[in-house]
Amino acid sequence: MASEPQGGLTEYIQHHLGHLTVNFSTDHGAFWNLRIDSLVVSFVLGAAFCLWFWLYARKATSGVPSKGQALVELAIEFVDTQVKDTFHGDRRTVTPLALSIFMWVFFMNAMDLLPVDLAGWLVHTFAGAEVAEHTHFRAVPTADINTTVGLSLAVILIVIGHGIKAKGGFGYGKEMLTAPFHAESLWAKAILLIPNLLLNVVETLSKPVSLAMRLFGNMYGGELVFMLIAGLMVSWIGFVPGVVFNTAWAIFHILIIALQAFIFMMLTIVYIATAREHH
Amino acid sequence: MEINMTFLGQMISFAILVWFTTKFIWPQLNGAIEERQKKVAEGLAAAERARAELKDADAKVAVEIKQARLQATEIIDKAQQQANQLLEKARAEATGEINRLKAQAQDEIASMAQRAREQLREQVGALAVRGAEKIVQREIDPAAHRALLDQLAAEI
Numbered sequence: 001m002a003s004e005p006q007g008g009l010t011e012y013i014q015h016h017l018g019h020l021t022v023n024f025s026t027d028h029g030a031f032w033n034l035r036i037d038s039l040v041v042s043f044v045l046g047a048a049f050c051l052w053f054w055l056y057a058r059k060a061t062s063g064v065p066s067k068g069q070a071l072v073e074l075a076i077e078f079v080d081t082q083v084k085d086t087f088h089g090d091r092r093t094v095t096p097l098a099l100s101i102f103m104w105v106f107f108m109n110a111m112d113l114l115p116v117d118l119a120g121w122l123v124h125t126f127a128g129a130e131v132a133e134h135t136h137f138r139a140v141p142t143a144d145i146n147t148t149v150g151l152s153l154a155v156i157l158i159v160i161g162h163g164i165k166a167k168g169g170f171g172y173g174k175e176m177l178t179a180p181f182h183a184e185s186l187w188a189k190a191i192l193l194i195p196n197l198l199l200n201v202v203e204t205l206s207k208p209v210s211l212a213m214r215l216f217g218n219m220y221g222g223e224l225v226f227m228l229i230a231g232l233m234v235s236w237i238g239f240v241p242g243v244v245f246n247t248a249w250a251i252f253h254i255l256i257i258a259l260q261a262f263i264f265m266m267l268t269i270v271y272i273a274t275a276r277e278h279h
Numbered sequence: 280m281e282i283n284m285t286f287l288g289q290m291i292s293f294a295i296l297v298w299f300t301t302k303f304i305w306p307q308l309n310g311a312i313e314e315r316q317k318k319v320a321e322g323l324a325a326a327e328r329a330r331a332e333l334k335d336a337d338a339k340v341a342v343e344i345k346q347a348r349l350q351a352t353e354i355i356d357k358a359q360q361q362a363n364q365l366l367e368k369a370r371a372e373a374t375g376e377i378n379r380l381k382a383q384a385q386d387e388i389a390s391m392a393q394r395a396r397e398q399l400r401e402q403v404g405a406l407a408v409r410g411a412e413k414i415v416q417r418e419i420d421p422a423a424h425r426a427l428l429d430q431l432a433a434e435i
Contacts, residue, residue, distance in 0.1 A: 024284075033283040042289060046296045050304070057307035062314030069311075076308050096305035100297045141289075149282060150289030154297075 009231040016116060016227050018136030019144065035144060042141035045107040053103075075103065082266060087273040094272055097158065098265045101151070106261035108147065109219055111139045113250055113257070116226050142260075143219040145212065152208035152215075155268050159207065163275035175278075176200045207271055211264060218260050222253050404432025 020037040056072045065073060079099045083091055115121075119137035127135070141147040164172045180199060181192045229249060232242035408428050 035285040039288045050299050053304040057304045060307045060311035062311045096301040100300040146285035147289045150286035154290045154293045
């Protein structure tokens with residue numbers, strides 16, 4: 001922190017909110033930016049989850065489980081119970097989806113507990129202050145709107161896929177036009193066509209938006225608070241309260257991390273369950 | 280808060296992750312869990328069954344023991360009865376034998392006494408004859424006085 005430029009807290013935070021970005025096509029706008037930090041961290045965490053669970057899945061025994069297997073099974077049974085309670089149908093693809101979401105989001109959220117300056121300090125130590133000045137690194141992929149949007153769009157595609165699979169392409173399209181407002185006569189149906197379609201489009205679109213924004217908002221906000229608290233520790237006066245607040249916020253954040261992962265998973269299951277329902 | 284192509288990358292990552300979990304993690308672990316659940320359920324059922332069987336066996340054993348005890352008492356009673364009967368019989372036999380022997384002995388005694396008396400009588404007759412011979416010397420012919428002497432002997 002001492003190496004931060006004289007801009008003070010504002011610049012410190014602004015610096016920390018920057019992403020490690022690669023731009024593939026500068027003249028075509030910001031869309032072609034690729035946030036390497038989000039991608040790499042999330043990919044590594046996803047791979048870690050896969051490796052961890054796979055190692056136990058490979059030698060899973062139905063006899064007395066090892067402690068590691070018991071832990072893995074605990075997570076799986078927790079997720080499976082949630083799915084079983086909400087979704088009544090073939091769980092063979094739904095539970096793995098829910099498990100992936102839960103564990104991945106949980107892992108990514110948990111990056112929030114890493115010290116905000118850890119990455120900066122590493123770069124500073126190994127590459128020098130000059131590089132650190134221009135390098136940005138954010139360790140929490142879920143505090144990047146792109147991660148949450150990507151996740152929620154994938155989820156909504158799966159949800160729509162479930163809807164089409166359960167009702168058929170025609171049935172799904174018909175439901176878009178005839179629900180939630182039902183009518184008996186033909187012309188009443190024709191009148192309700194437009195409102196129904198509008199409502200369904202809004203409903204479908206609101207799902208990924210709410211999923212993405214909720215997770216992003218929580219994690220971004222949490223990260224910001226960590227940065228503000230870190231700003232406290234710049235001076236010796238603020239150091240002790242800084243440590244206290246940091247600890248308190250981190251402990252509270254453990255709850256947020258698990259809760260947000262759980263909510264994301266739960267809502268996905270609920271969306272799939274409702275998509276499979278006939279109206 | 281800018282949306283850029285990162286989210287496409289995240290979608291792809293997510294797809295890979297879901298595929299991997301569905302293919303390599305979920306089936307194995309869930310299979311193990313379900314199999315274990317089945318095993319545990321079977322074990323519990325077996326324990327329940329064994330407990331019931333034990334109870335049954337206990338009841339059966341109790342009944343059998345009762346029966347055995349009853350039988351034993353019966354046998355003992357019968358044996359006692361038999362022993363009593365035997366004893367009774369032996370006693371009766373012994374008494375009979377004693378009585379018989381006693382009667383026999385008494386008979387023998389009686390006949391022996393009779394015989395002794397007869398002998399005594401004969402000897403006394405003879406003695407009397409001899410005494411009379413001595414007294415009357417030749418006057419008495421034993422042959423001629425046989426009847427008289429016999430009468431005398433019978434009177435003694």
